[in-house]
Amino acid sequence: MYGVINLLSIKGVFKNFGGLAALQNVNLNVRQGEIKALIGPNGAGKTTLLNIISGIHRLDKGEILFKDEKINNLPPSKIANKGISRTFQHVELFGNMTVLENIMVGFYARNKTSFFMDGFKFSFITDSEKKIYKKSREFLEYVKLGHKINEIALNLPIGEQRILEIARALATEPGLILLDEPAAGLNIRETRELGEIIKRIREELGITILLVEHDMELVMNISDSVAVLNFGEIIADGTPMEVQKNRDVIVAYLGEEEEVQPGYNVNT
Amino acid sequence: MKKEDFMVFIVFFIFVGLLPLFIESNYALTIGIFSGINALVAIGLCILMGYAGQVSLGQAGFYGIGAYVSSILSVYYGFPVILGILSAMIVSAIAAVVLAVPALRLKGHYLAVATLGFGEIIYVILNEWGPGGPSGFGDIPHFNIAGYSIQTTKESFYFIWIIVAIVMLYSINLTKSNTGRILRAMHDSDTACEAIGINVPLLKIKVFILSALYASLAGSLYSHYVTFISPSSFSLFYSILILMMVIVGGSKNLWGAVAGAIVITVLPELLRKFQELDILVYGFILTLTLMFFRKGLVPIISEKIKNVRGYKFAKH
């Protein structure tokens, strides 16, 4: 289903926040074409890791390679232009713009225009504008938001906001997309739909996905591999089955004293 | 740009062009000229504030640079007026970069106070080192090109409003394009913009430059029209006036800036009787607009028009 080439390699990454170690020697590989989940208890450093990959935080030590190119400590926009797009735990949409406009802005990354020259293009609608419009419509149909193109993004229910945010990330035509708790705040039906969309993105668009998620059912259903982060360290990395059986993981989630049955399932 | 935008543009400027045929009084035309000059500054602030979401209380600074640099160059160094204006625009652009680069991290109140501080520093500089100090200087040449000098009120009126039309056309085009959309996106979320590959700091610097260029151009045109300038025209009060124009007209719409500029420029002339009350009247207008007509004049009126039209269509 996926190759053996590492699309993203995180090597020995350390990050401190004012003396508090958020990440300690994190090593993680995301292979081309896979859906990789990053799980772990609250405060384990999952979002910090995503923020470091996407350039929001600088790392203290270590390196991050994307397509064998060092990308650590580049500004977020540069990293996005290299092909890593993301969504946020607290949805970051362009709230006052329409659904369609949100996507059209997403296409900007691949269709840059010159700021000052834009005012001189005296045609009613430029060709690139038409192209972006058409592509955006197609995209919204693809994620099943086609009937809501003219709605203001803020007025969408949270489930659709999350899908819109993913669609906008896709519009930048990334190689890798980082999803930060995409199922937070969604009900069971919405979460299933989200899972379907994530799978389709990988299968039909060939985009690699790294997601941070608390919803174990979603994680175990869609991921090819799962890494577990606890107190800033990776304590397990493997297939969903392997991770579920890993003793360290069970301890991290449930605590040391628990009497653990063999084959205990984390997602129950 | 959409066809409707262009139609509104054509209708408005034909209307403005016809005005001098019906208005004989030079006094009324002069107010028209000042409205046009203020509109230029307001359009710039509208793009900066309404679209990109960056507050500025320092537009008077760029306006002052425009007026002083081009006047000084033409009076004391014999520059042709047009060259003086262009040089002033370059100086303003540089000043905008100097202000914008360190101000990038600032938002909201901090940005407001930083830009206010910038404007006041320019004001202090003009007072201290400008020719004539606080009393200013005169004998500034009228705008002239290829030996033809624009002197009469009527000529000046057309000249200024043609420039407003050009600037407006450029600005509508810009704001309705990809760039305009990105500016509005930045207004909503810096973080999301960065995440989809937009270089937010660079974009902010560019908008600051654009608004500074407009203000500078307006300042130069002002000085070459009135031919006498003193620092008092470039104080904090002017920055606030421009802000008021943008808000009263409607900050999310370029026509709002133009309408606001006309209203706020004409208003004190209508209120001549209560001349001591101008600040109070301004204050009330601004406060009431903010509290009850947050969108501003133009959006409210255009919504009304749309409703009426919608009603007519429904009847047929």
Added chain:
Amino acid sequence: MLTVFLQFLFSGLTIGAVYALVGIGFNIIYNSTSIINLAQGEFVVIGGLLMWFFSESLKLPFFAAVLCTLISSGLVGLLIERLTIKPLKNPDLLLMIMITISVSIVLRGVLMFLFGKEPYVYPPFTEGEPINIYGAIIQQQTLWVISITLFCIILLFLFFKRTITGKAMLACAVNPTAAKLAGVNVSKMVMLSFILSAIVGAIGGMTITPISLMEYDKGPMLSVKGFCAAIMGGLGSNRGAVIGGFIIGILESMTAGYVHSGLKDAVALVILLLILFFKPSGIFITKSMSQLRKF
């Protein structure tokens, strides 16, 4: 040499005390609402002009005039909050900035309408010989300004640290929702912060007017300098605002004295921009503290 220096130092301390009060006024409102009230300088002007009105025009006895001034300034603060801040529904930041600016314009307009454009002055609080320190002449009013300022600061400190109301006001700033859940009447605290801040500003105006005169349009500059004082020590910290206020006052008076009087205002502005650009969290604040702040 020393005489001149001391003279400048004392005039700097005097005006610095007023900046400190304006800075504290910013802090009080900021701490309970996260609003930066750009009409803060107008409160100082109101204090000065009302004091003139009550003591010179109505010829009220000194303490009655002081009391009337404080009460009416408080009322102005109350009206501003109830008429402009409270009615705003889900305001964005831009609107908040605009509204305080527009309030300041209204206040200036009203002041000009009531008092005209000329400067006002009234006699110092106590008549008496100026004090002579190494040849520098220090008027008694100067001592009044500085000591009243210090007294205010101590009172405010006790208010915020020792009283339930004071603590509740601070709680509103940190987390309004949590404060509400804990039973704090947030709306009342916001109102109180405006009243308090107006009174603090008015005290500055009342004390400084006999020295530096007061006119309707002094507000914006006072706001800018007070804001400068407030951010120098980190917005929200009263101790910082006091130190910041005195530093700006002294630098300003030294510049006016030793360099050029026209550059007096530029000093505060340049300091303001430097702080905003390079250390907007304040220069007395550590790095880890500043990371917790939003700009």
